[in-house]
Amino acid sequence: xxHSILLPYxxxxxxxILANQKFEAVVADRELxxxxxIQLSHDNKSQGIVxxxxxxxxxxxxxxxxxxxxxxxxxxxxxxxxxxxxAKERGxxxxxxxxxxxxxxxxxxxLLLLNACRRGREYLxxxxxxxxxxxxxxxxLGIKVSGKTLGIYGMGRIGQAVADRARGFGMKIVYCNRxxxxxxxxxxxxxxxxxxxxxxxxxxxSLNAPGTAETKHIINDExxxxxxNRSVLINVARGSLxxxxxxxxxxxxxxxxxxxxxxxxxxxxxxxxxxDFHNVFLTPHMGSATQETRDAMGYRALENIGQVxxxxxxxDSLW
Ligand code: DGY
Numbered sequence: 261x262x263h264s265i266l267l268p269y270x271x272x273x274x275x276x277i278l279a280n281q282k283f284e285a286v287v288a289d290r291e292l293x294x295x296x297x298i299q300l301s302h303d304n305k306s307q308g309i310v311x312x313x314x315x316x317x318x319x320x321x322x323x324x325x326x327x328x329x330x331x332x333x334x335x336x337x338x339x340x341x342x343x344x345x346x347a348k349e350r351g352x353x354x355x356x357x358x359x360x361x362x363x364x365x366x367x368x369x370x371l372l373l374l375n376a377c378r379r380g381r382e383y384l385x386x387x388x389x390x391x392x393x394x395x396x397x398x399x400x401l402g403i404k405v406s407g408k409t410l411g412i413y414g415m416g417r418i419g420q421a422v423a424d425r426a427r428g429f430g431m432k433i434v435y436c437n438r439x440x441x442x443x444x445x446x447x448x449x450x451x452x453x454x455x456x457x458x459x460x461x462x463x464x465x466s467l468n469a470p471g472t473a474e475t476k477h478i479i480n481d482e483x484x485x486x487x488x489n490r491s492v493l494i495n496v497a498r499g500s501l502x503x504x505x506x507x508x509x510x511x512x513x514x515x516x517x518x519x520x521x522x523x524x525x526x527x528x529x530x531x532x533x534x535x536d537f538h539n540v541f542l543t544p545h546m547g548s549a550t551q552e553t554r555d556a557m558g559y560r561a562l563e564n565i566g567q568v569x570x571x572x573x574x575x576d577s578l579w
Contacts, residue, residue: 275558372520414469471498
């Protein structure tokens with residue numbers, strides 16, 4: 261008999277096909293609320309649930325799930341929407357999907373970096389308004405990325421993949437991480453154990469650390485003040501890392517030349533003041549949004565569920 265699982269969101273078609281092959285799957289055609297998830301998991305005696313980051317699996321939600329639930333697998337690498345402690349107490353495994361979205365998320369960081377430095381949004385606006393005036397040699401100039409120093413805050417898998425791409429653009433890498441990487445992973449990058457000491461060197465700063473209590477508002481008025489003038493901020497990690505009012509002040513004062521943001525403190529109702537800066541290149545949290553990656557994330561979540569329902573500890577267990 262197949263195990264009963266719940267996919268309470270609009271999953272990619274290939275993921276739905278695999279879920280139906282391997283399990284008795286109930287698949288939603290939209291993102292369900294947590295109340296609906298609780299109700300459906302009772303109705304179907306679900307043993308595994310795949311969730312997405314907008315579905316906040318709090319202590320309260322975990323308490324209301326039926327005993328049948330053995331695993332909640334988030335189709336994301338980030339897990340700031342899951343209460344790990346509460347799940348562990350109930351013996352429910354929690355898993356995420358590392359590795360499979362590393363490349364695409366690093367690609368989005370480069371997309372933001374190049375567009376921020378080279379004024380991609382303004383150039384597009386000019387073309388969309390029917391470009392009819394040529395520019396002189398001193399107008400509409402961006403920042404050359406080759407030769408610049410890129411600071412990476414959080415040198416995990418995604419941070420390393422951003423570094424690899426930036427090296428290809430001739431950038432020098434400095435990084436701050438809890439632990440220094442071994443030389444084969446560091447690849448000549450300069451390590452700073454102290455974030456504040458690294459900041460004066462960051463002509464461009466890329467945030468690649470998870471959203472935790474420790475990283476909340478790590479970018480604030482004080483940290484902007486330590487960065488070079490006309491620097492650039494890139495964030496593909498979590499909006500909570502940045503104090504957005506401080507970011508707005510840094511953009512208004514010209515301290516920042518530009519920013520590239522894929523993530524925001526509130527999503528999707530992000531701070532609309534940000535869109536009024538034409539030197540801010542914005543994307544709607546789409547780091548992992550390719551067909552290949554979204555399929556791979558769903559497969560990985562199903563793999564974790566399969567392992568638990570076979571009595572194994574899942575490969576991506578968060579506890
Ligand atoms: C992740 O996987 O954490 C991405 O940010 C998508 O939410």
